[in-house]
Amino acid sequence: MTQTNSADDNVGVDASDHNSHSHSDKDLPxxxxxxxxxxxxxxGTSPIYAFRQAMTVRPGAAETSTEILGLLSLIVWALTLTVAVKYVFFVTRADNNGEGGTLSLMALARKTFTNPPIWITVLGVLGAAMFFGDAIITPAISVLSAVEGVQLVQPGMARWVVPITLVIILGVFFVQRFGTAKVSIIFGPITAVWFLVLGFSGLVHIIDYPAVLWAINPLLGLEFIYTHYAIAFVVFGAIFLAVTGAEALYVDLGHFGRKPIVMAWFGLVFPCLLLNYFGQGAFVLEVGVHNVESPFFEMQPDWALLPFVGLATMATIxxxxxxxxxxxSLAQQAIALNMLPRMQVLHTSETQSGQVYMPQINTMLLIGVLILVxxxxxxxxxxxxxxxAVSGVMMVTLALLVVVMxxxxxxHPAAVIAFGLVFAVVDGAFFTANAAKLFQGGWVPAAVAAVVALVMWSWMVGRHRLAEKTRRDEVPLEFLVENLAKKQPTLVPGTxxxxxxxxxxxxxxxxxxLKHYKVLHEQNVILTVRTSASPRVADDEKVTIDAYNELFSRVVVTFGYMETPNIPTxxxxxxxxxxxxxxxxxxxFLSRRSLKPGPKPGNPLRFWQDRLFTRLARNASDATEYFHIPTGRVVEIGTQVVL
Structure with missing residues (x-):
């Protein structure tokens, strides 16, 4: 019989709202x-492979200049509608006290209901799970696509592409333990240089072939879809590569605020991306589609190719x-919202609370990325x-955004329906196109997302069942307090x-x-830790204290889901x-429960779900460590629970 130890769960969800931090305008640059x-x-790394894939998804998809312009038009309007309109104008406005991301949007949507419907939580679980599926793909494809540029510099290097990629990825994951505070100082300048180089290299070829700018006409994209309807969904799957990374606009909202993100997009990122895509199209139209394999690298002058590959590699890192x-960050939020078991969370910055390192997540991601490469x-x-996975997250974001709107x-309901229908068509087309690649590799992130969703759902269901079972066996607190006040046991000093x-x-x-020691302290505090639906809770609102009598007090501590729960503080x-x-x-005093799955005759679903829950509970981080309680001040009392 499987058996495991699990500390008492002390986290609930409070739907109260609190003010969050804001960024000063003096820090805007x-x-x-x-x-x-x-x-x-x-x-910013999508131009390396997006246009190339759009041209090569099917033979004959880009044989003429009209088809090249049609593909470019689809990329331009995918960036405009999905990123500029949907995410920059609308999604970034749906902040949960300054924080963004799927789980923040889920929490924001749940606030609007007295009893939130289960489907909102389901959407949050699916969105978070699919983000994990995307997380193992992005490092692999980004670094691989950049390192492949060395083949153009030296064809004999082709066999070294995978080994070099593996070494770089190992290095990226190895330095996570040191934190990103120092390294991130150079992230901005390097990426800014990257975007400027993207824009300049594209502009050079646009000047040589200005007719490529006709691709800004959306009718050319619609014409391509109409004349190539048989492969339209396959092309959509390639076009979608140009907008991957759009979800980061929302996920990182709390780190920078909406204003800097919008200014960066329209001031540098969007123009440079458009220039580069137009430049790739101009280069292909100029030299002929049959003479180009990788327009992104081939359109660079020979003298600049090697440093360009180096810059591309840094950008992908x-x-x-x-x-x-x-x-x-997402895993930390999921733990705080009781959607994942406790895991070790290490803070890597003394000033930025959002900079965390999670060894277990890091190891799992590393293994997955290496296997994919x-x-x-x-x-x-x-x-x-x-x-x-990315297109799935976008559909989840749209569904939750409609609820918030x-x-x-x-x-007005008519405006909500109109908005939802327009972007349901766009996001639905992208998702369907990517789902068509399920058996060509798309099953990988789908499988990862399914496993993560299964773990999250089993954990939430298991905690709910455990709480119900425990509640049935517990004595009402007020009844116990009244009886102990009437007939006091021996009192010992302390709290x-x-x-x-x-x-x-x-x-x-x-x-x-009381049963074993038959004594009571002079002061007894019944402490409940809750997680707010807001990302942060102000210090003057964190703690509430109610006294039952001279012996007992009720203390409720509320943390935001973006905060690290530190009980002594x-x-x-x-x-x-x-x-x-x-x-x-x-x-x-903490309860340490020993969980034993009970027999579930005729219910195989409960049978394996209980076993998965007990396994997750066994591997969960210790409550003492998670809540930062000094180990020398902790007494753990064990109990056995049959699920």
């Missing part, structure tokens, strides 16, 4: 530069860094696996803090302490409320 490096690193950091071997092959922003997630029931640790805030808290005279 630095924030814009930082946004260029972190937010746009991923989408930065793009990889951005998605890895985003995965750490070896298995696929080229960015062209890997492009078939790219897109299905309707219930938060109070848009005892009993952690519990159930605000009404008596903590299991308290009951077992939070309890020290209680001094402002008149509570004399001294860590050296305080003992923390």
């Amino acid at each position: 630095l924030l814009v530069l930082g946004a260029i490096g972190v937010v746009y690193g991923d989408i 930065i793009a990889s860094q951005a998605v890895i950091s985003g995965t750490f 070896v298995a696929f071997g080229s960015s062209e092959a890997l492009s078939n696996a790219y897109g299905i 309707w219930r938060n922003w109070k848009w 005892a803090v009993f952690l519990t997630s159930d605000i009404e029931g008596a903590p299991t640790a308290l009951l077992h302490s 939070a309890l020290a805030l209680g001094r402002k409320l008149g509570w004399k808290f001294d860590i050296m005279s305080t003992s923390f």
Whole structure:
């Protein structure tokens, strides 16, 4: 029989709202530069492979100048509609007290309901899971596509592309433990130089072939779809590569704020991307489509090719860094919202709370990325696996955004429906196109997303069942407090803090302490830790204290889902409320549950789900470490629970 130990879960979700941090205008130039490096690193590497794939998805898809212009038109308008309109104008406005991302949007949508419907949580789980699926693809395809440029410099280097890529990726993941604070200082300038080089190299060829600018006409893109309807979805799958990375606009919203992200997009990123795509099209039209294999690299002069490959490699490393950091942040949010088991979270910056390193996530990502590089071997092959997860996240974002527009922003239903339908067509076309590549490699991120979603859902369901079972067995707290006030056991000096997630029931640790020790401390605190639906909670709103009597007090500590839960620091805030808290005279009592899956005859779903939950609970980080409680002040009392 499987058995595991799990500390008592002490985190709930509070839907209250609080003010968040804001960025000063005096820091605007630095924030814009930082946004260029972190937010746009991923989408900035798309020109390396997006237009190339659009031309080569099917023989005959780009035989004439009209077809080249049609493909360019589709890329231009994909960038305009998906990134500039949907994300920059609308999605970035749906901030949850300054924070963005799928889970922030889910929390924002849930706030509008007294009893949030389950489908909103399901969408949040799916969106987060698909982001993890995308996270193992982005470093692999980005670094591979850049390193492949060495083949043009020296054809004999082709066999070294994969080994070089593996070494670079190993280095990228190895330095994560040191944090990105120091390295990120150069991210912005390097990426800014990258975008300027992209724009200049494209402009040179546009000047040589200005007729390429006709591609700005959306009718050329529609004509291409009409005349190539048989392969339209395949082409959409390649065109979509140009907008991958758009989700970073929203995920990194809290790091920089909306204004720097918008200014960086329209001031540098968007113009340079358009210039480069137009330049690639002009180069292909000038030399002939049959004479070009990789327009991005081939349109560079011979003398600039080697440094250009080096710059591209640095840009892809930065793009990889951005998605890895985003995965750490997303996992931290999921843990705080009780959607994943506790894992070790290490802070790598003394000033930036959002900069975290998660060893378990880092290792899993590294293994996945290395396997993908070896298995696929080229960015062209890997492009078939790219897109299905990202396009899925975009559809989830659209669905949650529509809820926010309707219930938060109070848009007229007709306007909400019109907006939703327009972008449902766009996002649906991209998702369908990428889903068509499911058996050509798209199954990889889909499988990763399915596993992550299964883990998240099993964890949430398991916690709910465990809480229900525990609640049935617990004694009402008020009943116990009244009885102990009437008939006091022996009192010992000091303060005892009993952690519990159930605000009404008596903590299991308290009951077992009375049963075995038959004593009670002079001060007893029933402590519940909650996670707010807001990213951060102000210090003066973190702690609430209610006294039952001279012996017992109820303390509720609320952390934002972007904050690191530190119980001793939070309890020290209680001094402002008149509570004399001294860590050296305080003992923390935690329940450590030993979980045993019970027999589930005729219910195989419950059978494996309970076993998965117990396995996850076994591997969860210790509550003492997670809540930053001094180990010398902790007493753990074990109980056994049959699920």
